[in-house]
Amino acid sequence: MQLSEYTHTPGAHCGSASLRNLADYYDWGLNESLCFGYGAGLGFGYYERGPASHIIMGRNGQLETGFFETFDLDYRESSGQDWETAWADVRDAIADETPVMLFVDLYYLDYFGTDTHFGPHILL
Secondary structure, three states, X not given: OOOOOOOOOOOOOHHHHHHHHHHHHOOOXXXXXXXXXXXXXXXXXXXXXXXXXXXXXXXXXXXXXXXXXHOOOOOOOOOOXXXXXXXXXXXXXXXXXXXXXXXXXXXXXXXXXXXXXXXXXXXX
């Protein structure tokens, strides 16, 4: 299951790299830094919860949706579905040649090799 014209290119940050890969897919001519900036990417949060005792994030929590809203792009968000329904939606979108951005937990990505839950990690 894959988009026929999609090429994955790693980047410096999962969210901005995913946005850059989306921009490449649609040939918008945006590099990763521009995608980060157009999403109003810089922001800091300090959290005292989760598996780490303290965590500092160097991006804003709305990077991806900020990017879509900056360019007035039509997008759909959904969450809370059961696994089968969510995965069927992903498969249907890809079959229609529509890229899908997923917010996932690193713990469940075998290739990441971590025993720590961390999400959202962004994939396109």
